[in-house]
Amino acid sequence: MSVGYVSVQWNRHKRIYDACVAGGIVLYLGVFFAAGKALYTGRNAISGEILAMRALATCAFLMLNVILCIGPLARLDRRFLPLLYNRRHLGVATFLVALAHAAIAIGFYHGFGNVNPFVALLTSNTNFTSLSAFPYQTLGLFALLILFLMAATSHDFWLKNLGAPAWKRLHMLVYIAYGLLVMHVALGILQTQRSPWLASLVGVGVVIVATLHLIAGQRERRHDERGSQLSPRAGEEWVDVGAVDDIADQRGSTVTVGAGERIALFRYNGCVSATTNVCAHQGGPLGEGKIIDGCITCPWHGWQYRPADGRSPPPFAEKIHTYRVRVVGRRIQVDPTPLPPGTAVEPARVEEVQSA
Amino acid sequence: MPETNEFYVGYLKSPRTLTVFLGWAIPSLIVAALAIGWLVSRSQNDPGDGVWHHEANTLVGRVGATPYPLIRVPSKSPGHAAETVLLVSEGKHGGGERVAALDGRIVRVRGTILERDSCRLLELAHGDAVKPDDSLTAADTGRLAAPIIVALGEVTLRGEIIDPKCYSGAMKPGEGKTHKECATLCISGGIPPMFVTIDAAGRRSYYLLTDPDGRALTGGALHDGLLPFVADVVEIRGTLERRDDLQVLRVDLKSIRRL
Ligand code: HEM
Ligand code: FES
Numbered sequence: 365m366s367v368g369y370v371s372v373q374w375n376r377h378k379r380i381y382d383a384c385v386a387g388g389i390v391l392y393l394g395v396f397f398a399a400g401k402a403l404y405t406g407r408n409a410i411s412g413e414i415l416a417m418r419a420l421a422t423c424a425f426l427m428l429n430v431i432l433c434i435g436p437l438a439r440l441d442r443r444f445l446p447l448l449y450n451r452r453h454l455g456v457a458t459f460l461v462a463l464a465h466a467a468i469a470i471g472f473y474h475g476f477g478n479v480n481p482f483v484a485l486l487t488s489n490t491n492f493t494s495l496s497a498f499p500y501q502t503l504g505l506f507a508l509l510i511l512f513l514m515a516a517t518s519h520d521f522w523l524k525n526l527g528a529p530a531w532k533r534l535h536m537l538v539y540i541a542y543g544l545l546v547m548h549v550a551l552g553i554l555q556t557q558r559s560p561w562l563a564s565l566v567g568v569g570v571v572i573v574a575t576l577h578l579i580a581g582q583r584e585r586r587h588d589e590r591g592s593q594l595s596p597r598a599g600e601e602w603v604d605v606g607a608v609d610d611i612a613d614q615r616g617s618t619v620t621v622g623a624g625e626r627i628a629l630f631r632y633n634g635c636v637s638a639t640t641n642v643c644a645h646q647g648g649p650l651g652e653g654k655i656i657d658g659c660i661t662c663p664w665h666g667w668q669y670r671p672a673d674g675r676s677p678p679p680f681a682e683k684i685h686t687y688r689v690r691v692v693g694r695r696i697q698v699d700p701t702p703l704p705p706g707t708a709v710e711p712a713r714v715e716e717v718q719s720a
Numbered sequence: 721m722p723e724t725n726e727f728y729v730g731y732l733k734s735p736r737t738l739t740v741f742l743g744w745a746i747p748s749l750i751v752a753a754l755a756i757g758w759l760v761s762r763s764q765n766d767p768g769d770g771v772w773h774h775e776a777n778t779l780v781g782r783v784g785a786t787p788y789p790l791i792r793v794p795s796k797s798p799g800h801a802a803e804t805v806l807l808v809s810e811g812k813h814g815g816g817e818r819v820a821a822l823d824g825r826i827v828r829v830r831g832t833i834l835e836r837d838s839c840r841l842l843e844l845a846h847g848d849a850v851k852p853d854d855s856l857t858a859a860d861t862g863r864l865a866a867p868i869i870v871a872l873g874e875v876t877l878r879g880e881i882i883d884p885k886c887y888s889g890a891m892k893p894g895e896g897k898t899h900k901e902c903a904t905l906c907i908s909g910g911i912p913p914m915f916v917t918i919d920a921a922g923r924r925s926y927y928l929l930t931d932p933d934g935r936a937l938t939g940g941a942l943h944d945g946l947l948p949f950v951a952d953v954v955e956i957r958g959t960l961e962r963r964d965d966l967q968v969l970r971v972d973l974k975s976i977r978r979l
Binding site: 384387388391392393395396397400404411414415418423426442443445446449472475477478479484490494496497499501551552553556558561562565653654661663 | 810895898900
């Protein structure tokens with residue numbers, strides 16, 4: 365959380381995560397390179413530089429596919445949340461691997477000539493109107509710039525300074541980068557490669573990424589549609605949003621009322637509280653979180669808020685919207701008008717109502 | 721929702737069931753990635769059998785500056801009086817200025833040989849790599865007097881415009897779409913443009929490309945007429961002739977089209 369900015373906040377999980385990422389990258393590059401050296405030998409050996417360029421390229425592209433799958437996977441199955449926890453390191457690592465790929469490409473394919481390599485990258489192929497001759501490397505360049513922008517702004521410092529919505533929008537560019545890279549491959553290597561394997565794998569990757577997003581998106585839409593039928597009865601501000609007993613103790617759930625923001629409900633210590641579902645950090649789904657040490661704990665990176673007033677416990681200073689809530693019988697009712705972030709709301713007592 | 725204590729917070733100890741899940745999921749992911757790496761690596765194209773002999777070599781013969789820098793050396797094969805070796809410089813540079821002053825003389829050139837099939841080039845060594853020489857026998861000098869030219873008429877060919885330096889072993893692979901920008905740079909840097917065709921049996925034929933007058937392609941003709949088509953699959957028309965062992969195609973630039 366945001367008390368001063370340490371360059372990166374470390375803990376045991378992040379270290380294990382990063383070790384897996386680094387180890388995976390080294391192993392992948394090693395396997396690709398060694399296989400290339402072992403299978404293409406003698407006069408038919410592939411240049412070491414080109415093998416390295418391809419190993420790095422396919423590694424970065426594979427990592428990008430994994431990154432794009434983590435989000436929807438974590439929404440569909442909470443057990444994938446740990447992969448989301450430190451996803452930004454995976455993103456930065458992807459940028460660095462892609463950068464190494466681009467550096468070799470620029471040095472080897474655009475160097476040694478009578479033109480500056482960076483100028484050559486932009487000028488040696490200008491067949492923008494031909495598909496088969498298209499300058500696919502410029503697509504890679506734009507994708508690399510996006511990955512750079514994302515890696516450079518990945519720290520919470522930028523999240524705070526740009527504001528969560530702008531930051532989120534910036535990081536949505538990853539889908540454009542992905543599209544550019546699919547074309548970088550399709551209009552580049554796939555124009556000459558005789559074996560169908562790479563083309564098939566890229567296709568499978570695109571299908572998996574798209575399908576996971578569709579399924580996760582559809583689930584949320586269905587949830588919201590159910591909510592959109594909820595609305596206050598005429599002349600009343602309270603909306604019935606479900607039964608207390610549908611929420612496990614120390615847990616949350618999510619509802620949508622009308623066209624409003626999603627609302628997170630929490631049941632803890634005989635109380636019910638309601639806050640926005642949107643975490644102040646990166647918009648994680650608080651309703652899928654848990655009450656730990658009396659605080660709502662975000663499932664994504666563990667930011668915490670007190671359920672009664674939507675404020676992070678000191679020394680932190682984050683605030684989220686709260687909602688008025690009451691319990692009638694065993695039913696929960698909320699007033700769907702969000703209160704200003706950090707507004708204290710008396711939690712609804714479950715037992716009291718029961719005994720009344 | 722049933723109560724489970726499976727809740728992951730990065731800075732707290734993970735629940736055991738989650739640790740077990742991740743304990744197989746993450747290694748499986750890495751193993752799958754390694755399998756993909758191996759599969760993609762083994763499905764790369766064969767880069768061809770071009771080879772760059774890195775040991776220093778010398779050739780003695782008659783040097784020519786037109787249409788492109790080359791040296792004609794006495795042939796060892798009975799079919800031809802002379803064999804042709806193209807001369808290029810280091811990196812993506814042609815041999816141009818380095819042979820111009822000695823055009824037509826018998827010289828000794830020093831450098832390294834690149835070869836693929838019948839296509840041979842010599843990359844001139846640093847410094848004084850082209851020097852006048854008188855070690856050839858009178859008979860050999862006579863055989864190199866003038867190239868034997870045979871006109872072969874109009875042809876239409878399908879294949880790829882290459883930079884012969886990379887194609888013959890400077891880069892493996894040095895052909896096709898991924899090599900397009902590099903080949904463009906090589907040719908604009910003075911490496912002679914060549915054309916390769918592959919017949920049904922997989923045999924490659926090489927053609928040196930010149931303008932319709934048999935001179936080097938340069939300037940606008942090169943940059944606007946030829947370079948946009950480098951490394952693409954194209955059809956090309958021109959007038960073919962054989963000079964000693966070399967096939968030279970005088971290209972009608974307007975005829976080039978992508979297939
Ligand atoms: C300035 C930026 C870039 C340049 C100049 C560039 C250049 C190239 C070149 C020349 C190739 C063909 C290599 C060959 O097979 O001979 C290639 C292939 C490829 N690039 Fe890039 N690239 C850039 C950015 C990226 C980025 C950001 C990625 C991200 C993951 C990427 C992924 C790939 C992939 C997956 C391939 C196909 C691999 C293969 O050749 O087997 N490239 N790129
Ligand atoms: S989104 Fe990061 S902690 Fe909530």
